[in-house]
Every structure is written in C-alpha cells, then in structure tokens.
Amino acid sequence: MNCHEVVDQLCRHEADLLEGGLPAAVKAHLEGCDSCCERGNGLRTAVSEFRELPVIEPDADFMSRSWSAIERAPVRPAWEAKASEPWWSRVTASFRSFAFIPVGAAAMAALFFVMRTPVPAPRTEVEVLASARILEKHGPVEVKSEGDFTTVRVGEGGFAKVEHKAGAVVAIAAGSEVEFEPGGVTTVNAGSARYEVAKRAKGETYITRTWQYDVTVLGTTYDVTVSKEECQVALAEGRIGLSVPGSVEMTKFLEPGSSHQGEVPLERETGILATTDRVPASTDASPVAGIDPAAADAVPAAVSAGRPTPEHPTESPVAVGGEGQAVDATGTGENLDNVFK
Amino acid sequence: MTASTAAPDEILIVRKVLEGDRHEFKRLIERHQARVFNLLVRLVRDRETAMDLGQDAFLKAYMYLDRYDVKRSFANWILKIAQNVAFTHLKRAGVAKERLVLDGPDDRGADRLADPNPMSDPEEQVSRKAMAGLAHQVMERLPEKYRVVLTLRYMEGLEYQDIAEVLEIPLGTVKFRLFQAHKLLEDAFTRYGVIQK
Numbered sequence: 265m266n267c268h269e270v271v272d273q274l275c276r277h278e279a280d281l282l283e284g285g286l287p288a289a290v291k292a293h294l295e296g297c298d299s300c301c302e303r304g305n306g307l308r309t310a311v312s313e314f315r316e317l318p319v320i321e322p323d324a325d326f327m328s329r330s331w332s333a334i335e336r337a338p339v340r341p342a343w344e345a346k347a348s349e350p351w352w353s354r355v356t357a358s359f360r361s362f363a364f365i366p367v368g369a370a371a372m373a374a375l376f377f378v379m380r381t382p383v384p385a386p387r388t389e390v391e392v393l394a395s396a397r398i399l400e401k402h403g404p405v406e407v408k409s410e411g412d413f414t415t416v417r418v419g420e421g422g423f424a425k426v427e428h429k430a431g432a433v434v435a436i437a438a439g440s441e442v443e444f445e446p447g448g449v450t451t452v453n454a455g456s457a458r459y460e461v462a463k464r465a466k467g468e469t470y471i472t473r474t475w476q477y478d479v480t481v482l483g484t485t486y487d488v489t490v491s492k493e494e495c496q497v498a499l500a501e502g503r504i505g506l507s508v509p510g511s512v513e514m515t516k517f518l519e520p521g522s523s524h525q526g527e528v529p530l531e532r533e534t535g536i537l538a539t540t541d542r543v544p545a546s547t548d549a550s551p552v553a554g555i556d557p558a559a560a561d562a563v564p565a566a567v568s569a570g571r572p573t574p575e576h577p578t579e580s581p582v583a584v585g586g587e588g589q590a591v592d593a594t595g596t597g598e599n600l601d602n603v604f605k
Numbered sequence: 606m607t608a609s610t611a612a613p614d615e616i617l618i619v620r621k622v623l624e625g626d627r628h629e630f631k632r633l634i635e636r637h638q639a640r641v642f643n644l645l646v647r648l649v650r651d652r653e654t655a656m657d658l659g660q661d662a663f664l665k666a667y668m669y670l671d672r673y674d675v676k677r678s679f680a681n682w683i684l685k686i687a688q689n690v691a692f693t694h695l696k697r698a699g700v701a702k703e704r705l706v707l708d709g710p711d712d713r714g715a716d717r718l719a720d721p722n723p724m725s726d727p728e729e730q731v732s733r734k735a736m737a738g739l740a741h742q743v744m745e746r747l748p749e750k751y752r753v754v755l756t757l758r759y760m761e762g763l764e765y766q767d768i769a770e771v772l773e774i775p776l777g778t779v780k781f782r783l784f785q786a787h788k789l790l791e792d793a794f795t796r797y798g799v800i801q802k
Contacts, residue, residue: 271788271791272784272788274791275784275787275788275791276784276787278787279780279783279784279786279787281780281783281784303791303795306791306794306795307787307790307791307794309736309794310740310790310791310793310794311787311790313736313737313739313740314740314743314744314755314759314790315759316737316740317737317740317741317744317759317760319639319640319643319760320642320643320646320647320652321639321642321643322638322639322642322655322656322659323652323656326638326642326656326659326660327631327634327635327638329656329660330634330638330659330660330663330664331630331631331634333660333661333663333664334627334630334663334664334667337664337667337668339668341667341668341669341670341671342671343623343670343671344625344627445693447697449693449696449697471696473696475772475773475774476774476778478696492774492775493775508748508749508750527781530748
C-alpha cells in the first residue's frame, strides 16, 4: 500500500466511512511512515476545526420577517381554502355524497360499459401555463404551476411535449418529471426528456439541471435521463457543456453522438480540485467515473433495484440515444429513440 | 440505516395548521429557523441573501404543507426546500465557482468565533484563531455540493441517510462526496502548512 492510498483511507476514516476502523495494512504502513503519520494527525486536526465551526444564527427579526412573508403572500395555498370551509358545508357535502350513492353507482356502471370499448387517446388542445405551454399530451399527464414555475409529470404510458417560453421544446417520456422556470432553466427530476433548444443570443444560455450535474447549451438537441443512481445526457446535435450542480463553470463538453454518465470533473484545468474527481477529457466517462467502488457498493438495495418512490415515480433508467447512436443504460441493447418521435 | 421520522408534536402542529390554525406555523419557524438560516448562509455566503432566501423557504413550506409526508422528518423536509431555494438562487445569480486556492493565512471569520478555551496561553489562542479562520475560509471556498454535505453532517448533525433524503441523492453519493470533501480539506490544510507532507 503506497502513501497515496493510505491518505485516501485516512480521509475515509475521518469521514466515518470505514466500518471497523483503519485496515491493518494502513496501520502497518503508518508504523513505518512518518510522513503519513504526520498527514493523518494534521487531517484529524483539520477535521476537528471543521466540526467546531459555529452555527451562524439569523438576525433577531428573521422569525417576524418570515411570518410576515407568509401573511403577505399574494396567493393563498389551496389547502387553506378547504380548511376554512364552515363545518356545516362539510356536513351537507357528506349528506350529498350519501344521497347520491344510487346515482353514483348507476353512473359507475355506465362508465364501466363505456370504458370497455377501446377509445384512442385524445389529443388535448394547447394549454397555457406560467412558464411553459403544453403542445401535445397523451395519457396521464399532471401539470402543476407554482408562481412562475411549472412542473409536468408524465405517468406510465403517457407522453407530453412542452414549449418552454425560454426557447426550447421538451419532449417528456413516460414516468418522467420536468420542472420549468421562467428563465432558461429546467430541472429533470426523474425519467427522460429530449430537449430541442433554439439558437441562443450571445451570452445567453439554456440550462438543464439534474441532481448530478447541470447541462448548459447554446442551441442543440439532447436527451437527459435521470435515475436515483446516476444521470445521463446524450447529445444529438450542437455542443453542450456540463458543470457540477450550482456552478456556471463547465468542465466537460460533449460532441454530437456522444454521451456522459455519472459525476463530472470539478476542474477543466489542473489544480487542487482536479486531482480528486477527474474523468478522461477525451473519451466518454464510464458510468461511475471517479466514484469510489466502496462508496458505490453502499447504494441501498431499494435504490439499486430502481424501485419507485413518491419523489421519483419511476426509477427504471430510460436511456435515449443521440443522433444515430443508441445509448442504453438498461443493458437491453434496445434503441429507445422512438420514445420521442 | 433509516432516515429520521417526524417528531410526534410536529405532526400535531402540522395537522393544526392544515385544519386552519395558521399561527401554529410560527412554532415550526421558531424551531427550525436556526438550521435553515445556517445552511443558507453557508451556501450563499451572504447574511442578507440568506435572510431573504430563508423567508422564501418557509413561505414555500407553508404553501405546500399539504404535500409534507408526516412519516418523514420535518427538519429534513424544510432543509430540502432551503437547499433547493439556495441552489436556484445561485444558478440565477450566476455565481462563479471559486477555486480552492489558499495563498496564505487569512483571519476572515476568526474574529467572530469565541475562544473555546479562555485559559489557554495567548500564543495558543492566536494559533487556534488562525486555525478556526482557516477552517472558515476553506468552508467558504468549497464547491456547493461539498459545502452542503459538510454543513448537514457536522453542523446539523444529520446521519448519512438523512443527508441522502434532504439532497435527494443516493447514499453512496453522499459517502463519496464526504470522502471527496475530506480530501479537499486535507489538500487545503497541507497547502497552508498545517499538515506537513
């Protein structure tokens, strides 16, 4: 075991990531290596300083300001109106529901017979939303608007095509959720979406956020697939850059026909951060580039198995290829390009 | 390992608010304001912005209180909202990522820290202040994704599973980011000369 590996183990140890303490090989190395001992002690001091950083308290009026923001909110939450209904209106509502049981049963029966006849999925009219416009939708599609923000959730068997007012058309596959913001920012919370972004003015960008990285474009077509394990982007046309979440500095760039999975490098150039999380710049990164295998193994079974959760209705990664190239995260080898046709 | 669940009294408070007793929500603000503000100020690095974003976070929590799952911890839920608010702000503001390069000692932030041991000798006090200042400086210059895991881990005292729930990332990614954050610390403190190679 060399000094570099020992320091890595010491970092894991300080982060409480080693079950059962330091491995015997590390201890043996430390006995004969003054430099590593010194670094281990220094790291411990550094971490303990870090642990003792004080919690920064808010100003005294934070509470009153937060409360007055709630009281002054121009729009009241939907649940508040329901809660403020007088008690008798709830009673009469219950009575009405009892009174109409026979009528309801008859209606259900009629509906049952109607539903037995297969009917093609209706195409809805154009729907105007706060920051986006539904161009087309089939099957279960749920749209929620919160101020200028719009969230589109497509259930199993559904499909939606949305025009983002910031200058993009986004096709959203079944089992996916995409959030639209007023500026050129969207977030893929789960599933897959294909973006066709209009050519941008100089200095204007269009950003697609995922939990693992941000995709910034100038005018192109690309697919983004998000699962709890990792995110994938495949480029069909144009050029895109990837950055760590919350950063505007792009550290990896994709050419048409290429794709990227997993973490993105922290730095383009050499530097202190570049040594820790680098992926090859010239080739597509492997799905878990830069990820410590021990940490990757620790992903819980439910997550690895891709079981659905309330926040992520589907965890089965639907992968869509770029231009003329199938990219398949499911291992089936199937080209899923027709999802967005 | 499972994530924390909601405290029984908090479930009661949430229920009262949802039934129309709006003022009960003040108790939730009072209880969680410090952790929300601390996370925000660590992320956006500006008190006044953190104050504004904190209000946004509590307003969002109130507006969507009916979506809160009482089986989960309210603290985790509000921290998740705060984190989303902060990242959206950073994205909109186009905050450039700072490089973690330490040119030399900087006492910024050290003066605000109380001396943990007033009886220690003056030289040791100066050294401790410098170390605390350096830790503060390193924290401020870490990329957001590392800053947030370290804040949640060491200042909020969250377990890995709770951090995964707040950030909505896999447990493995939480561990990986904590490992990377410690490597960055080691690197930064080595450059400063605290750790001898």
